[in-house]
Amino acid sequence: MAAWLALAIGLALSIGLWQFFNNHFANRAQEQFANRAEAARNVLLSRMDAYTQVLRGGAALFAASTAVSREEWHDYVASLNLADSLPGIQGTGFAEMVPAAQLQEHLAAVRAAGFPDYRIHPPGERALYASILYLEPFSGRNLQAFGYDMYADPVRREAMQRACDTGRPALSGKTTLVQETSTDVQPGFLIYLPVYRGGRTPNGVDERRAALRGFVYSPFRSDDMMRSIFATDLADTGIELFDGSISAGNLLYASGTPSGDARHVVVHPIEIAGRQWLARFSSTRAFETANFSAEPDLILIGGLALSLMLFSVISINARHRQRLYAAATRLAQTRDEFRTLVENIPGVVFRCEIEAPWVVMHVSQNIAALTGATPDEFTSGHASFGDFILPEDRQRIESAIEAAYQQHTAYEVEYRMRARDGRIHWVSERGRIYVTEDGSALWLDGVIIDVTERKAAEDAIRNLAFVDTLTHLPNRRFLLDRLRQGLAGSRRHGRHGALLFVDLDHFKQVNDTYGHEAGDKLLCEVARRLKQCVREGDTVARLGGDEFVVLLEELGDNGGEACEKGALIAEKIRSAINAPFELGDARHTCTPSIGVTGYGPGDESAEALLRRADAAMYCAKASGRNRCEAIDGAEG
Ligand SMILES: Nc1nc2c(ncn2[C@@H]2O[C@H](COP(=O)(O)OP(=O)(O)OP(=O)(O)O)[C@@H](O)[C@H]2O)c(=O)[nH]1
Structure with missing residues (x-):
């Protein structure tokens, strides 16, 4: 998603920048082209102005003298050196206004001046003739114009009349010069400046028409003139000049075949001598190539490439993150499964340091039941196993771990833990030391199982073998064991003791009279009274039925003394048993027969x-x- 977004933004930015710079460079090229067109227009205007100045000079020549001879005109024009200073001008001439009434006189005068074949053309009778009298250079194709009546042509006449009426230079419409031959025919135009009799320009139109003497003028072949102006300056710009509106019929000049798909086109109206041209400037391939900038395309390509790279990087990154996420999820699942497995084990799974006090790194929840401390308390270091293990068991644990380390085996040890509530738990711990390849012992991994119940069961079983279940006194087996120990002790330190054999009298009657349960109760009471009559270290046992034995150790240094003291204790016992027994509602008095031997x-x-x-x-x-009866023991 992020990758696609980045790609979309990247593409949008790239295209936006591409468009921006495209417009920027297009505008810059357009501006340059507009400047170029403006400059060309100014060149054309100044050149036309210069031509007009030539005519003004000619007009001034006529104004300064009553008659300007052909030679004077020739000298004037030649002195201007127009071929070099203002190339493109076809000629500079003077046309004299000849009313029909003065035609013959005019013809005669010109013919007399050295041109016997002079005639006005085109032929025909007209009221007013504007015959070209002087035209410099008077040679070549210009000779064809000699005697040409420009008034006969409406295009020329319109310009001439306008010049006459305004007293200002007037540009003609598009026409074909009489100088044209059959080849390289070009459009042409002329500029007229009126020459009035009297040397100055009359004020009104009528006065001007009345005073009109003729026109100084210049004919122009469009192509020749425009090429001389633009050939070098506008090599990379197409130019078309139209007389008036833009149309094929009005085309005065075209620098080449105009291409319809020019990127830059500028149209300028050009006002020349009272007439308007339209100049259409078009960019050529050369201009467009010179002003073409590859930067926008490079920006677009670079932007697209960057966007795709970014897209790839983000996509790869996203896939990588997905894989990481999936791996993390799998890891979390595995961890949860593992944790469930560990917590489900009926015991405490742990990892701890190998030495006391066995600081815990990991321990399962069940540790709380054993100690009253939570796993967090252990793993945070606020509790350790050593805090709960009974001090007397610690050495045993350390030995087991040390042995396992030496033998590279697992260890198993049972010990006791005291929980915070004071309860003692017997536990069985099985563990193994984690050892690195270089032999360093890092930690212990193991399981602790609460075996308190098993221990209690074992104790109960053990008690069954040695304890009388009714009175909880040691039984015959236990007594014999203690007797052997007593005899061994006596042999070791030479001290004498006594053994009392107590049998209740007529106990059967108790069962028969009060019932068996009452008999049991009486037996338990007898056991209690017997224990009260002896020292802590003496042994009171029940052999079975109503028979009890009391072992009295270390009573004296000889048999007589021991037997005597034993007899005294026997009497004490007899008195104690003689005290009445409460058997439910009844009271029963019981007597014992006691045998004493040292x-x-x-x-x-x-x-x-x-x-x-x-x-x-x-x-x-x-x-x-x-009663009590004594039998002395063996002396030794
Ligand atoms: N209530 C009860 N009676 C027992 C138990 N074990 C044995 N007896 C009874 O204790 C009686 C013991 O009787 P004996 O010692 O043979 O005879 P006695 O009645 O004491 O008579 P003397 O010993 O000759 O004075 C028997 O009737 C047994 O059935 C016991 O655990 N509980």
Whole structure:
């Protein structure tokens, strides 16, 4: 669109400039041509004026003397050297007015003056003759004019009468001079200046006609005269002169065959001696070529070329932008798809620095659920993974990453994160270090998965194996494990402890009387009271049914002391259990039988120790129940 607009503007500008400069140069050429035509017109006018001045001189000659002889006229004209100073003039002559009554006298006088064959022509009787008497140079074709009665020709007579009446030079219409031969016939014209008797110009028309003596005049062959004026100056300009209006019949002179398609044409009216010519100047090919300027065409071609170049550049640029836009769109789609994929993964996808505190470069949305911090907080540097990892787990993570770096493998590590709300999440992180070709480790890419539930499940399973599900006390397996540890510890530091075997008396009756649930409740309460009776580090376990075992560690330096202290704690337990139990609406009083045995570095087997305590408990049962019986352990 922009390219087409630029092309349209470029073309419009180019054509506009082309037209502007075309007009400019055309106007300039037209102006030059008009100046040239004006100059030519002035040359013609001044030349005609010069011819007229010659006639005025002739008229003055006649005014100065009563009779001007042929020789005097010859001398006058010869002295002007017209052939050189004013070329183009056919001759300079004098025509005398001869009334019919004086014709014979006139003929006789001229014939007597050396021209016996003199006669006035054309023949015929007329009232008034204007016979050419003198004509210089009196030679050549001019001789044909000698005796010619110019009054016989209406064209000439009109000019002569006008000259007579006005007393001023008068130009004749187009005519054919009597000097013409059969070849090179040219249009001609004449200029007359009246000569009055008395030497001066009378005031009125009648007086002028009455005083008219004759005319000094000059005949002109148009072509000869105009060529002498314009041949050199207007070589590249066509000129046509018309006597009056423009028409073929009025054509006085044409410098060449006029071309109808001249670019410049100027028409000037020219007023000469009381008659109007029209001069039509036409530019020739030579003038038009000389004044032709290629600049507008060059501007047009240059403008068109520039416009097309601009069009091409903008088009290419637009296509390039379209491709870029399409690529950017595809990239955005791919990025969105990738982001959706990452965000859809049930875990946290991340990229972070390889060293603590693991500043984050990218992290998916799910990190908020683990930490309470948004991805932006991480990527802006306001939070890092290190802020949330429990300090005691950090070393483990660093070791895993270091090992993976050394072995060029992925790493996997589980650790805990504390969220901002205080909740602890167990997470499993799998990652890989991005290493450049030159071995530089740049960042970590990995996934963090919340495994808190799995961890809890694992703990539950582990507890199932070691914990009594009713009372949540350690079970037999756990107890035996602790017993072994206790025996090992005893062997290490030589301290003695005691083991209490507690069995409730007639517990079956509780179930039978109050129901099994009440029995469970009583068992839980017994567990609670047992724990209250011992130290934090002692172990209270339930072996099953109504049988409980209490492991008391580090009671003394010998078996007797330990057994004694164990018996004291057993009594404390018996009293605690003797306290009534609230079983729903009922109150029940329960008694235990407790066997006590000491142990020390000499005891090898946990099972044997347990059997000994059991045996002590049976002694208590056998002795009447609700009592404690002790069996000393092995001394060692
Ligand atoms: N409510 C409840 N009863 C249990 C549970 N485990 C075992 N028992 C019952 O506890 C009773 C234990 O009875 P015994 O120790 O054999 O006999 P006793 O009634 O206590 O009599 P003496 O031990 O001889 O005083 C049995 O009736 C069992 O069914 C339990 O988890 N909950």
